[in-house]
Amino acid sequence: MVGMISAQRSYFSQQEIPSNETPVYQQAQMPSDLDSDHVRLLDHLELGPTSIENLVELCGLTAGDVSSMLLMLELRGLVTLQSGGCYARVI
Numbered sequence: 001m002v003g004m005i006s007a008q009r010s011y012f013s014q015q016e017i018p019s020n021e022t023p024v025y026q027q028a029q030m031p032s033d034l035d036s037d038h039v040r041l042l043d044h045l046e047l048g049p050t051s052i053e054n055l056v057e058l059c060g061l062t063a064g065d066v067s068s069m070l071l072m073l074e075l076r077g078l079v080t081l082q083s084g085g086c087y088a089r090v091i
Contacts, residue, residue, distance in 0.1 A: 031076070037061065041069055042089055045079060049086035 034042070037059070044050060044058045055066050070087055073079040079087050 031078070037065075038069055038073065041066065042073070042078065045087060045089035049082050049084075049088040051084075051086050055087070 041055060041059055041061075044055055050058075052063060052066055052070065055061075055070075056063050059066060061069075070079060070081075074081060074087075078090055080090055082088050
């Protein structure tokens with residue numbers, strides 16, 4: 001068993017990952033069916049995980065609007081809820 005593990009480590013350490021390739025998550029395209037409010041919300045999440053309260057201030061929308069937009073974006077896999085109640089952009 002130990003021999004198999006060291007062989008796997010050797011194999012993976014020999015594999016080269018090209019440094020000029022863009023990671024898959026950065027290659028994803030913005031869905032074209034989002035309205036301007038959803039796009040603006042996603043733009044504010046580019047800076048990193050952000051709370052709903054902060055997004056309300058940045059977007060100038062109500063907390064209810066931001067919450068429902070985040071839920072829709074989360075269901076589509078575009079944002080994720082992280083620890084501490086902050087949302088982060090996936091794409």
